[in-house]
Amino acid sequence: MSLASIASLDRRWIFLAVGLLVILPLAFGFHIAPVEPSPRSRGFYDAIEKLPEGSTVLLAGDYDPSTIAENYPMHLAAARHLMRRNMKIIALALYPAGPPLTDQVLHLVGEEFHKKEGIDYVNLGYKTGNELVMSSMGSSIPRTFPVDRRGIAVTQIPVMKGIQNYEQFALLVNVSAGFPGTKEWVQQVVSRYHLPMVAGVTAVSAPEYYPYLQTGQLHGLLGGMAGAAEYEALIERPALAMRGMDAQSLAHVFIALMILLGNLAFLGKQPARRA
Amino acid sequence: MTPSHDIGIWIAALLTLGIFSFLYRDNPVYKFCEHLFVGVSAGYYVVLTYFSSMKPNLLTPLFGHFGEGRNFLLIIPFVLSLFLFSRFFPRGDWLSRWSIATILGVYPALRITGFGQSDLVQQVGGSILPLWVAGDPLTSLNNTLLVAGLLATLVFFFFSKEHVGAVGGIAKVGVYFLMVSFGASYGYTVMARVSLLVGRVMFLLDNWLGLVRF
Numbered sequence: 001m002s003l004a005s006i007a008s009l010d011r012r013w014i015f016l017a018v019g020l021l022v023i024l025p026l027a028f029g030f031h032i033a034p035v036e037p038s039p040r041s042r043g044f045y046d047a048i049e050k051l052p053e054g055s056t057v058l059l060a061g062d063y064d065p066s067t068i069a070e071n072y073p074m075h076l077a078a079a080r081h082l083m084r085r086n087m088k089i090i091a092l093a094l095y096p097a098g099p100p101l102t103d104q105v106l107h108l109v110g111e112e113f114h115k116k117e118g119i120d121y122v123n124l125g126y127k128t129g130n131e132l133v134m135s136s137m138g139s140s141i142p143r144t145f146p147v148d149r150r151g152i153a154v155t156q157i158p159v160m161k162g163i164q165n166y167e168q169f170a171l172l173v174n175v176s177a178g179f180p181g182t183k184e185w186v187q188q189v190v191s192r193y194h195l196p197m198v199a200g201v202t203a204v205s206a207p208e209y210y211p212y213l214q215t216g217q218l219h220g221l222l223g224g225m226a227g228a229a230e231y232e233a234l235i236e237r238p239a240l241a242m243r244g245m246d247a248q249s250l251a252h253v254f255i256a257l258m259i260l261l262g263n264l265a266f267l268g269k270q271p272a273r274r275a
Numbered sequence: 276m277t278p279s280h281d282i283g284i285w286i287a288a289l290l291t292l293g294i295f296s297f298l299y300r301d302n303p304v305y306k307f308c309e310h311l312f313v314g315v316s317a318g319y320y321v322v323l324t325y326f327s328s329m330k331p332n333l334l335t336p337l338f339g340h341f342g343e344g345r346n347f348l349l350i351i352p353f354v355l356s357l358f359l360f361s362r363f364f365p366r367g368d369w370l371s372r373w374s375i376a377t378i379l380g381v382y383p384a385l386r387i388t389g390f391g392q393s394d395l396v397q398q399v400g401g402s403i404l405p406l407w408v409a410g411d412p413l414t415s416l417n418n419t420l421l422v423a424g425l426l427a428t429l430v431f432f433f434f435s436k437e438h439v440g441a442v443g444g445i446a447k448v449g450v451y452f453l454m455v456s457f458g459a460s461y462g463y464t465v466m467a468r469v470s471l472l473v474g475r476v477m478f479l480l481d482n483w484l485g486l487v488r489f
Contacts, residue, residue, distance in 0.1 A: 015298045022472050026480055027487060069474020070467065096320045099327075128328045131385050146331050187389030191397065203467035207460045214421075215401035217393060223463065225470040243489050244473040251469045 007265040014258060018251050025246040032246045040213060041230035044198045044220025047171060048081050055170035056088040056163065058195075060185065061105070063177035064097035067202050072101065073241035074200035074228040075175045079109040081235045082173070088159050089121035090169070092145065094133060094180045099125045099149050118148075118157050125149035130180040134188040138165055165193075172197040182209055182218075190217050200227060277485040288483040291475055424452040 025032075037045070051057070059078065063071040082089055091102045102123050115121060124145040127133045136144040141163055142154050154160045162168060172195050176182040182199040190197050196219055201209060203224025212218040222231050225248055228241035279285065293308035333356075337349045355377055361370040402425050404418040430442060431449030438446045480487045 012299060018469070018472070022469070022476050023480075026473070026476055026489075029487070067471070069470045069472075069477070072474075096323050097316075126323060126327045127332070128324050131382075131389070135385055144332075146336075184389075187386070187393045191389055191392035203463040203470060204460075206463050207456070211398055211401065212393070215397045217397055224466050225473065226466060240477065240489055244470065244477065247473050247476070248466065248469050251472075252465065255465055255469075 003261070003265040003268045006261050007269070017254060021250040021254050022247040025250055026243070029243075030246065032249050035226075035229045035233045035242060035245060037230040037234050038227075040221040040223065041227055041234060042220070043213070043218075044200070044222055044227075044231060045081070045234040047196065047198045047219040048078075048085065048087075048173070051085070051087065051170050053086045054088065056090060056159075056168055057082055058166075058169045058172045059089050059091040059102075060094065060172065060174045060176075061091060061098050061102040062094045062181040063101070063175060063202075064095045065101070067177040068101070069244070070202045070224050070228065071175050071177055071200065072105070073225065073239060073244075074222045074231060075101070075105050076109065076239060077228060077231050077235055077237065077241070078173050078175065078200065079105050080112070080237055081231075083109050083113040083115050083120070084235070086120075087170075090124065090141075090159065090163060091121065092124040093126045094130060095177065096126055096128075099123060103149065118152070119159055122154075122157050122159050123149045124154070131184050131188050134180075134184060138189070138193055141165055166195045167193075169195055171195070174199045176201045176205070178202065178205055181205075182212075186212050186217050200231070203227075279483050279485060284482050288479055291479065295475075423448075428452050 048057075059082070061071075061075050063075075079089070089106065091106060093099050093102055106117070106121050106123055109115075110117065110121060117123075124141075125148060127145060129136070133144060142160070145154055147153055148157060148160075154163075166172075166189060172185060172189060174182050174185050174197060176185075176199055182201055182205075185197060185199075189195050197217070198220040199209060199218055200222035201224075203226070206221065206223030206227070209218060209221055213221050222228055225241050225244055229245045232239050232242050279288075290308050290311070293304045296302055297305040333349055333353060336346045337353060338345075355374040358370040358374045361367045402422065404422060406415065406419050406422065408414045408418070427445050427449035429449070431438075431446040431453065433442075433446075436442055477489050481489045
């Protein structure tokens with residue numbers, strides 16, 4: 001196959017190849033390379049490890065099914081880590097379709113660690129308003145979220161006892177797909193209320209948050225499925241992300257190769273034809 | 276190996292395949308799945324917003340607590356929200372401007388303070404770094420690169436002086452730093468898109484076909 005024929009290759013062959021490179025490792029489960037935690041993932045892990053047992057943590061699951069492949073594994077791993085350390089979890093979502101996913105995560109992990117809804121964790125559900133919700137929570141969480149997702153008044157929920165605003169939280173754990181998410185939590189809560197924060201974000205948005213990491217506004221950052229896999233390795237509980245990384249790595253190598261070949265084919269053309 | 280007996284899983288799986296069919300070429304099945312997604316999402320969000328925000332935060336405190344202390348201040352946002360619907364009536368559509376003016380007044384004010392603190396003050400502070408850290412050459416190199424990259428990129432975006440001579444040279448270095456940044460962003464974007472495919476394939480192999488348990 002010449003470089004010229006690559007330039008005219010039907011893109012559907014590339015789609016087919018990427019599809020096969022993703023399906024085969026997942027179907028047959030072969031392993032390519034170990035997952036090595038990065039300092040960013042370790043920062044996420046350490047921020048939770050350093051908290052005293054029984055602390056109260058705000059867990060914001062700001063994503064919906066469109067990014068479930070990246071966000072759900074990190075959400076699940078964070079809930080496991082928090083419940084393993086007997087943290088009280090106050091969960092919420094600023095994405096309309098987020099609360100059912102948060103429910104799924106909390107119920108699944110709650111059963112694993114024998115935690116009870118209302119006593120060890122609560123899902124406050126979704127509230128529209130983006131930054132206004134964050135700001136309002138700084139004044140009063142019970143007024144912002146009068147009832148939880150089940151419709152029970154928060155004043156009657158044991159885990160909410162004494163929770164008035166951000167002062168009662170030891171850490172903010174944010175799983176974010178974009179807006180509203182990590183950037184807004186940093187701007188509205190970390191900068192104003194100085195609540196320590198870690199974030200797990202989609203890969204496409206991860207570079208945007210590196211400056212926050214560098215300035216210490218974020219203590220840790222999980223970027224995409226790779227970040228989730230690193231975190232799963234740290235909590236020693238391999239799950240969805242680690243299973244997906246082999247397919248991810250193979251597809252990456254192939255796409256990198258295609259980019260290289262595509263550029264070589266482009267450079268191989270006559271200068272007049274490039275334009 | 277047991278395929279799912281759940282009708283919901285089957286619908287989700289067939290819709291996933293319907294969306295993937297676009298990879299071959301645009302077709303009516305893809306169009307149907309796309310329109311179904313838009314319609315269902317819109318309906319879901321309207322109902323959810325009513326039950327999660329309108330009802331508990333506005334309607335119940337305003338109208339629901341008969342005999343108890345009602346929060347009459349909520350009449351203001353209630354009326355303003357009604358004004359938004361005046362856009363449907365040409366003779367009274369000017370009323371919606373009051374609501375929009377309120378939103379435009381409150382929202383930027385709320386964002387500017389947070390943005391100024393976290394994205395300006397903190398970031399300027401974060402870029403004031405020691406260029407030489409004794410006994411730690413890697414950190415020294417990292418800090419130097421960060422400061423040099425920041426200054427070069429700022430010069431590139433400084434358009435009050437023509438980019439020639441020394442200024443042009445520094446701006447060109449800024450372009451290289453920007454290109455590295457775009458490359459990193461693109462790499463992460465590829466990872467994000469492949470992850471979405473991995474997630475769908477996991478769903479099809481596990482939840483639908485039952486071939487593999489993840």
